[in-house]
Amino acid sequence: MDSGRLRREEISAEDPEEVFEMLDIIGEGSYGLICTCRNVRRDKIMAIKFLDIEEDEEAGLQQELDILRESRGCNNIVEYHGCYIKDNTLLIVMEFCEGGSALDILNICKRTFSEDEIAAIIAHMVKGLLYLHSHRILHRDLKAGNVLLSRDGYAKLADFGVSAKLTYTLQKKKTIVGSPYWMAPEVITVTKDNQEGYDLKADIWSLGITAIELADKKPPLFDIASLRVIFLIPAREPPTVKDPTQWSSEFLDFITKCLKKDPRKRPAAVELLNHPFIKRGIEKEALLKELVSDCLPTLTAFRQEKRNRSGKSSEDSLTGTLITVNSSKGTFNTSKEIQYGTTVIASGGTREESDDEQIGSGGTTKINGSF
Secondary structure, three states: OOOOOOOHHHOOOOOHHHOEEEEEEEEEOOOOEEEEEEEOOOOEEEEEEEEEOOHHHHHHHHHHHHHHHHOOOOOOEOOEEEEEEEOOEEEEEEEOOOOOEHHHHHHOOOOOOOHHHHHHHHHHHHHHHHHHHHOOEEOOOOOHHHEEEOOOOOEEEOOOOOOEEOOOOOOOEOOOEEOHHHOOHHHHOOEOOEOOOEOOHHHHHHHHHHHHHHHHOOOOOOOOOHHHHHHHHHHOOOOOOOOHHHOOHHHHHHHHHHOOOOHHHOOOHHHHOOOHHHHHHHHOOHHHHHHHHHHHHHHHHHHHHHHHHHOOOOOOOHHHHHHHHHHHOOEEOOOOOOOOOOOEEOOOOOOOOOOOOOOOEOOEOOOEEEO
């Protein structure tokens, strides 16, 4: 494998404009926009992630493709359907999950999840994590916005733009990557003076924070600026739900186990499968199909209204879309407020990283990136 370049032989040689018809921009991933497109040959709606190809970031793009390809056998990870290149833009084709993300259901549908629904979503997340972790893949950006719900009732992990593969059992990562409110303490405290690093257990912390997010509709510390949060998370005691009296002891115990500050004390994904809260979620997983069915009319109406406001039609071309995608690209740094859900990276904003690199300079962590 050429670790520094995209493997062009694995990318379709077809012109994507002959295969897909642009519909809507539906979201932003860690590095690119995500749109719905119709496969005109199969008359099937797909989700496509558009990513600019930068020469020094091709290894990261290839790693994302490899992770998606390796995960095809898991129902709880968004399904990969191939990739194309158009005008120096990589198009990653994935299944379209009609139920949107768990965050969409909270924000667009104004839905409050029941504990059984939370259990079912988290149980499916654990199944997805079990698959990833068994292949030594670290997601690094778990949150409600990256959990998609399909019409047939599956919760699926998505957005592998900042994921990493550990090449040997005891390997640890040493780059600060993730979304601030969900980041594990050991991820944040990787600095020039603390190079111990982090491993798969960082995802377990993010899973616990996501469970709180589904219950309280926001992650802990959401009312505090994200640049300050990254200093507070390592210093404070592990969080829990706002009102513990509203939730079962099983749910509270699950959160407590995931949010141990010492990663060595957190259970692995395979251990979480035996937790009573996860067992209940597996028993109640049929609720997810009902949840999507209930929310689909609201989500469909929202998408139609958004399409009408933007003036887009189903006849928009991919070429026009690429112009929009490129013009929408932006950067952020410490002089700007990082918004809720934005991925931050402390390695110069590139997708590549070295486990031997020193993060920041002069004892100060530098945070920047691109989307």
